[in-house]
Amino acid sequence: MKNIRLFKPLIGNEELKEINKVFKKSWIGYGPTVKKFEKLWCKKFNIKHSIATNSCTAALHIALKSFNFKKNKKVLVPSITFSATAAVVLYCDLQPIFVDINTNSLTMSFEDLKRKYTKDCVAIMPVHFGGHPCEMEKIIPWAKKKNLKVIEDCAHTCGGTYKGKKLGTWGDIGCFSFEEKKMLTTGDGGMVVTNNKKNSNIIRSLSFHGWDKDPLLRHKKSSGKQNMNLKHWEYQIKKLGFKYNMNDLMASIGIVQMKKINFFNYKRRIILKKYLKGIKLCKGFIPAYPYNLKQSSYWLFSIRCKRRDHLIKYLKQKKISTSVHLKPLPLHQLYKKYKSSMPNAQKIWKEILTLPFYPDLSAKNLNYIIKQLNIYDSKYLK
Ligand SMILES: Cc1ncc(COP(=O)(O)O)c(C=O)c1O
Known part of the structure; x- marks a missing residue:
């Protein structure tokens, strides 16, 4: 039996056909296919400006830089996120302030956001972690009152809607990732979206x-x-x-992938339903997110388990790939000096693990994973 992968892009002949078109034109660098991809993106998100980049890290960097904040000002970021969210703050000569997470969703806690705010703060970077939406209906009006800019890190979501509004369009700027494991892929790549013409011109x-x-x-x-x-x-x-910038080769793949995003999200919802039903009777795990599936766009299926490391070892023996998303950034050497109180993140990260999840995860493999989780639960957690 082969290892069951943790992530897998769903790519095929349609993407190859579109790549072939740019090959035939002998134009694979920055060109008309990037423009076409950006236009389609504007239409899909009903947004005025889209700028395609070669990664989400690049997108976040120039999105933040476009505000030209004074050196050493502070940016509020969640304590559990991928390193790029905080790295771009340092790239811009600003300082990250790490906000604790909600216990039931791993997203930025609004209560702690208010606690961590000081007059030196200039922006917030909410991350829809794992694809679960941050509490944007609270964050946005509060940020407006405090005159804080909001850059949504949408690396883990694409096409999801929260309270009737597309994720990525709540803040001043939204940034997406097309890295190979993400909701849709161009190999590597990213997109900045905004309705603000001034920011858009600077970002471009x-x-x-x-x-x-x-x-x-x-x-x-x-x-x-x-x-x-x-x-x-x-x-x-x-x-x-x-x-x-993005190039035409990447954009040719992206154009096909974005047409499939609703289908990808639909397939992901079906798999999530099966996972949730399959582990319902387990006493030793809980889902790491509330998984509100309506109009959702989740990237991760993660659970919480007190014997996390032991379970990872068990699943490895059963050829099921797992990972941990993610160790809080202030626990890394580079970010230690920015550490502040984050009791939830510090406790919960030791319990979380990510399981295989992608649109074409086969029913056979999914059933096998669920079976192994149930066996583990009754053997080691009861
Ligand atoms: C939350 C978050 N933000 C930003 C990024 C950076 O994305 P990219 O790899 O496209 O630069 C990632 C990558 O995994 C991420 O998880």
């Missing part, structure tokens, strides 16, 4: 070396007989930018 420029003119639009504008005298090659560098 920062994503391409800080140039003041988008190279594609510049060439397009200066082509045609009436524009013979326009200098298609001219631009100004006004800011120190980065090489963060």
